[in-house]
């Protein structure tokens with residue numbers, strides 16, 4: 301058992317509660333360092349990190365290539381305003397643009413919610429204002445991104461939010477077809493709803509949404525903040541369905557923990573933003589760009605294949621347990637939801653933490669497994685072996 305009983309963590313957690321705004325509840329651990337797939341807490345206990353900072357630390361902790369890229373860039377140029385360009389920023393933009401489609405252009409941000417803010421503003425420049433988003437969606441916490449986020453408990457305290465956003469049932473193509481017309485600026489989708497419990501769109505939905513938006517002259521906007529940059533075994537998951545979107549947003553895994561995000565616009569949508577429409581002091585910062593370029597280099601050297609193979613093996617291995625508390629495993633690559641037959645997610649998360657595993661439960665009946673993309677089968681197998689006991693402990 302790895303408990304918070306010792307002095308070092310207790311002291312810091314007490315001070316945390318006194319000085320930090322209560323946005324996240326009381327944390328259960330204080331982490332001091334990490335190495336690869338492992339985290340170490342302030343009392344020296346080791347954990348296997350199967351959450352990776354919520355799908356962020358794609359290459360694991362203390363990755364030598366990312367560290368080298370960051371420190372070498374920092375020693376040359378740490379920041380310059382967006383009145384000027386840097387080589388790494390342009391290189392990163394070229395790589396992201398190439399991943400999104402022909403004629404794409406990039407606007408850099410520091411987070412996923414800011415990438416969505418940028419995209420939201422681009423949709424307004426079409427001259428239309430209506431957005432169709434999905435029930436169960438999550439797009440971030442700033443006022444604009446929140447207006448696109450469905451979860452009523454996140455929205456309610458902050459009404460009124462930017463308007464003209466309509467929500468349709470997730471995965472219901474007929475409802476989408478009915479909702480989209482000549483006044484629709486954009487349709488906004490997550491290929492897999494991460495915060496809603498790793499819930500994938502039905503097969504064929506993205507391609508149909510592409511057809512529906514094209515016919516209506518509306519933009520197709522895909523939020524790949526969680527699913528993109530290798531997490532699901534592809535640089536951009538929607539591209540694996542043969543779909544080219546007009547707007548794509550990415551962040552989480554892009555900098556391996558260094559804050560960086562991007563709004564990518566393709567084709568005509570790439571020309572909507574004009575000087576004065578939007579900006580960012582830090583967006584496209586040379587250090588962030590160096591981190592992201594290092595991540596993309598690593599992903600291209602075998603990591604994506606690892607994600608597909610290990611992710612597939614993991615889902616099958618958990619289902620083969622035939623445990624009565626596991627209904628099924630969903631998701632793609634190394635973004636996996638273990639769907640439970642009872643609402644015991646938080647109990648299992650707590651039991652896992654005490655057993656040395658970091659996971660979370662985005663919904664009461666779903667465990668999220670989003671480890672560093674470099675994890676091997678041998679490193680994941682002990683978790684699969686431990687899962688039955690963790691499920692039973694979590695049930696209490």
Ligand SMILES: *Cc1c(COP(=O)(O)O)cnc(C)c1O
Nearest residue numbers: 411412413438439440494525526
């Ligand atoms: C996490 C997330 C966001 C918000 O990103 P932040 O970096 O936390 O602002 C937006 N969209 C999706 C799909 C996400 O998973």
